[in-house]
Amino acid sequence: MTSFLRSWLSSQAPTTSADVPSIVEASPVLNTDDDDETVHGGDDAPTDDAPPAFPSLNSAQRVGASKPARTDNALPRVLTDAQLMPPPPVPSLASRSLGVPAVSGAGSLAVPPSTHKPPASAKRLKVALAPGHGPLDWANLKRSGQDLRGVDTLLRVTPAMLKEHRTREDAWSAFNGKVYNITPYLPYHPGGEKELMRVAGRDGSKLFALTHAWVNLDYMLDACLVGFLVPE
Numbered sequence: 001m002t003s004f005l006r007s008w009l010s011s012q013a014p015t016t017s018a019d020v021p022s023i024v025e026a027s028p029v030l031n032t033d034d035d036d037e038t039v040h041g042g043d044d045a046p047t048d049d050a051p052p053a054f055p056s057l058n059s060a061q062r063v064g065a066s067k068p069a070r071t072d073n074a075l076p077r078v079l080t081d082a083q084l085m086p087p088p089p090v091p092s093l094a095s096r097s098l099g100v101p102a103v104s105g106a107g108s109l110a111v112p113p114s115t116h117k118p119p120a121s122a123k124r125l126k127v128a129l130a131p132g133h134g135p136l137d138w139a140n141l142k143r144s145g146q147d148l149r150g151v152d153t154l155l156r157v158t159p160a161m162l163k164e165h166r167t168r169e170d171a172w173s174a175f176n177g178k179v180y181n182i183t184p185y186l187p188y189h190p191g192g193e194k195e196l197m198r199v200a201g202r203d204g205s206k207l208f209a210l211t212h213a214w215v216n217l218d219y220m221l222d223a224c225l226v227g228f229l230v231p232e
């Protein structure tokens with residue numbers, strides 16, 4: 001196209017300087033020639049404001065647009081069962097692995113390791129109480145109004161008097177200045193009769209405090225109070 005214009009201009013008769021160049025209306029120029037010459041501005045550029053062809057005539061967009069487009073009326077293709085992806089297998093409980101390796105790192109959802117370890121010293125052991133001899137049964141016995149003291153009135157008990165009551169059928173013991181008849185409580189003691197009989201006929205305050213100071217002895221044996229420990 002450019003070479004054609006040049007040859008055309010040179011073939012024209014020379015003009016005088018007085019000649020007024022005429023403005024030629026040019027239509028948008030589309031570079032459809034086979035040659036690779038391009039027009040980018042310069043004297044040969046089109047002088048009007050017509051936009052270039054868009055998309056370009058040889059663009060991929062125009063090529064794609066030549067394909068038949070789907071109309072709105074076209075129904076979507078329904079896939080058959082064979083064409084669909086098969087569903088995942090149903091997880092069976094039997095195939096689940098229970099031996100999941102434990103993750104010990106922080107933030108893990110794994111069950112933390114058990115802290116229920118047996119105590120280092122197995123000195124204090126509870127015994128199996130006979131049926132009907134649980135803590136509630138003892139509480140019910142105390143409320144029953146049954147005489148658990150074995151005495152008519154509260155006594156002043158000396159250590160010598162205390163020493164005389166040291167059999168299973170007649171056991172007294174002193175705890176923190178108070179003397180109790182421990183015989184009724186023997187079958188209810190969670191630590192067993194044998195342990196409790198260790199303090200029969202004597203002051204058991206020290207042993208009691210060493211064993212289970214948190215036990216509310218005064219409340220548990222209030223119905224068994226015999227008297228108060230006094231010096232000889």
Ligand code: HEM
Pocket residue numbers: 123124125126127182185189190191192195196198199204207208211212215217220221
């Ligand atoms: C008459 C006074 C006593 C009362 C009222 C009494 C009461 C109790 C109670 C309520 C328990 C259960 C504690 C618990 O579950 O935490 C217990 C346990 C026990 N008591 Fe006594 N006790 C007495 C005296 C003694 C004495 C003098 C000994 C002697 C060595 C003793 C040895 C034990 C032992 C070994 C246990 C079981 C272990 C344990 O609870 O961990 N108790 N006693």
